[in-house]
Amino acid sequence: MTLRQLELLIGVADLGSISACAEYYGVSQPAxxxxxxxxxxxxxxxxxxxxxxxxxxxxxxxxxxxxxxxVIQEVHQxxxxxEEAKHSLSGKIVFGVSPLSLVSMxxxxxxYRPFHKAFPNVQLExxxxxxxxxxxxxxxxxxxxxxxxxxxxxxxxQYELLWAQELVVVSxxxxxxxxxxxxxxxxxxxxxxxxxxxxxxxxxxxxxxxxGFEPKIEMHASSIHALLGFVAAGIGxxxxxxDTALLESKAGYVHMSRLNPRALRRIAMxxxxxxxxxxxxxxxxxxxxxxxxxxxxxxxTLDNGVSRNTLKLHTxxxxxxxxxxxxxxxxxxx
Numbered sequence: 001m002t003l004r005q006l007e008l009l010i011g012v013a014d015l016g017s018i019s020a021c022a023e024y025y026g027v028s029q030p031a032x033x034x035x036x037x038x039x040x041x042x043x044x045x046x047x048x049x050x051x052x053x054x055x056x057x058x059x060x061x062x063x064x065x066x067x068x069x070x071v072i073q074e075v076h077q078x079x080x081x082x083e084e085a086k087h088s089l090s091g092k093i094v095f096g097v098s099p100l101s102l103v104s105m106x107x108x109x110x111x112y113r114p115f116h117k118a119f120p121n122v123q124l125e126x127x128x129x130x131x132x133x134x135x136x137x138x139x140x141x142x143x144x145x146x147x148x149x150x151x152x153x154x155x156x157x158q159y160e161l162l163w164a165q166e167l168v169v170v171s172x173x174x175x176x177x178x179x180x181x182x183x184x185x186x187x188x189x190x191x192x193x194x195x196x197x198x199x200x201x202x203x204x205x206x207x208x209x210x211x212g213f214e215p216k217i218e219m220h221a222s223s224i225h226a227l228l229g230f231v232a233a234g235i236g237x238x239x240x241x242x243d244t245a246l247l248e249s250k251a252g253y254v255h256m257s258r259l260n261p262r263a264l265r266r267i268a269m270x271x272x273x274x275x276x277x278x279x280x281x282x283x284x285x286x287x288x289x290x291x292x293x294x295x296x297x298x299x300x301t302l303d304n305g306v307s308r309n310t311l312k313l314h315t316x317x318x319x320x321x322x323x324x325x326x327x328x329x330x331x332x333x334x
Contacts, residue, residue, distance in 0.1 A: 001039060001042055001043075003071075003072065003075060004035065005035045005036070005038065005039040006039075006068035006071060006072060007025075007068075007072060008021060008025065008032050008035050008036060009036060009039060009047060009061070009064065009065060009068060010065055010068055010069060010072065011024055011025060011032075012032070012036065012048060012055050013057055013061070013062075013065045016054045016055065016056075017054035017055050018032050018033055018036075018050075018054075018055055020054075036048060039064075043060070043064065045058075045060040045061075045064075046058050046060065046061070047060055047061035047064055048061055049061075088121075089119045089121065089122060089279060089280060089283065090121035090122060090280070091122060091123070091278055091279075091280045092122070092123040092124075092125060092280070093122065093123070093124050093125070093144055093145065093278070093280050093281050093284055094125045094127065094142065094143050094144050094145075095124055095125065095126050095127070095143070095144070095145055095146065095147075095284070096126075096127045096128075096129060096134040096137060096138070096143040096145070096146030096147070096148070096270075097126060097127075097128055097134075097146065097147050097148070098128070098129070098130060098131050098134060098147070098148045098149055098198075098199075099128050099129075099130070099223065099224060106243065107147070107291070108126070108147075110291060111287055111288055111291045112124065114287065115283075115284055115287045119280070119283065122280045122284075124284075127143060130194070130195075130197040130198045130199070131148045131149055131150075131151075131197070131198060131199035132197040132198070132199065133197055134146045134148045134270065135148070135156075135157050135270060138157050138270050138271060138272050139156045139157060139272060141272060144271065144272075144277065144278065144281045145269065145270070145271050145277070145281050145284065145285060145288075146269070146270040146271070147162075147267055147268070147269055147270070147288065148199070148267070148268060148270055149165065149199050149200070149203075149241075149265055149266070149267055149268070150199060150265055150266050150267075150268050151199050151202055151203070156272075157270050157271065157272055158270070158271055158272065158273065158274060159268040159269060159270045159271070160268065160269045160289070161266045161267075161268050162266065162267045162268060162269055162288070162289075162292040163266070163267050163292050164264045164265070164266055164267075165241040165242065165243065165264065165265050165266075165267065166241070166242045166258075166262060166263070166264055167203070167207075167239050167240065167241060167242065167259065167263040167264065167265060168239070168240065168241075168242045168245060168256050168257060168258055168259065169181055169186065169237055169238070169239055169256070169257040169258075169259060170228065170231050170237060170238050170239075170240055170245050170248075170249070170254040170255065170256055170257075171231060171237045171254065171255045171257065172231060172232060172233070172234040172254065172255065173232065173252055173253060173254060173255050174234075175234065176255030176257070177189075177237065177255070177257050178257060179257055179258065180257060180258050180259075180260050181257050181258075181259060181260065182211070182259070182260055182261075183207050183208060183210070183211035183259065184211045184212065184213075186208075186211075186215075186237065187208075187211065187212070187213040189216070189236065189237050190216050190217075190218035190235070190236035190237070191204065191208075191215040191216060191217050191218060191236050191237060191238060191239075192217075192218060192219050192220075192221055192227050192230045192231060192235060192236040192237070192238045193215075193217050193219075193220050193221070193238075194220065194221055194222075194224075194227060195220045195221065195222050196220070199265075200239070200240065200241075203239070203263075203265055204238075204239045207239065207259075207263055218235055218236040219235055219236065224240070224244055227240070228240075228245065228248050228253065228254055231254050232248075232253045232254050239259075239263075241265075242256070267292075269285065269288055269289070271285070
């Protein structure tokens, strides 16, 4: 039994003949006759009395039409019900992002626009903080949901790993290092770090540690723009997400080099307790997850990064034995 069969039965009943129903729906009379016949066979009942003057309903036909109209009405009500649901969801979400992850500039608009279109009454307050600060705000329930790069170094939040970012080395344009470098080759370089609290500092330090040296930190920057400016001035080199430095590299301000093995870090969706999340935040989380799943090129980057030739940098477990969110940093040998 199909909705089309029920619509055609109602059409015959309302219009009084198979030919009139066929003309109304823009199909042939045999097509209508065939659909009605299939419906009668499925119901094991005769629904129409056919005559030269048209078609009328049998008693079973009248009962079937009455119920079919209720079914069709319910089906037609679905879009209206969903539209009402869009406007019934309201409230406020405090959403946190990291300034270094390009979430606020590149990814957030693509997540927010379809969400806002579907749920215009939901307010979104966006807070930008470094990764460690965001995790702390989530723990204190001041931020309900956050997107931040790993590692988090907190066992008091829950998280879901999403897409991957490639890390690159940036150096001054007039004295660039090689286009592809190993971490070991950077042992004698001066590094520019972000101010304390950024997970990028921890990631860079671990990459250096794995390469057998402790990075010499020449300066701390308060923003990614300051960091790239210090690099352009020749104060030192830095390791940053590739997308973060792409525009400055193309503009000729800094030189960008890829690491070998390649280094990847993950973006994580962070929250305190899923059971305590508001309906609005739960729906927004689904939009974020759907967006991440629709990034095939980033997924391929991640898949390559965790192949059998990949070396993972593990985070030591905390004193209570719980792992932190550093399963996201990988070195991929090209």
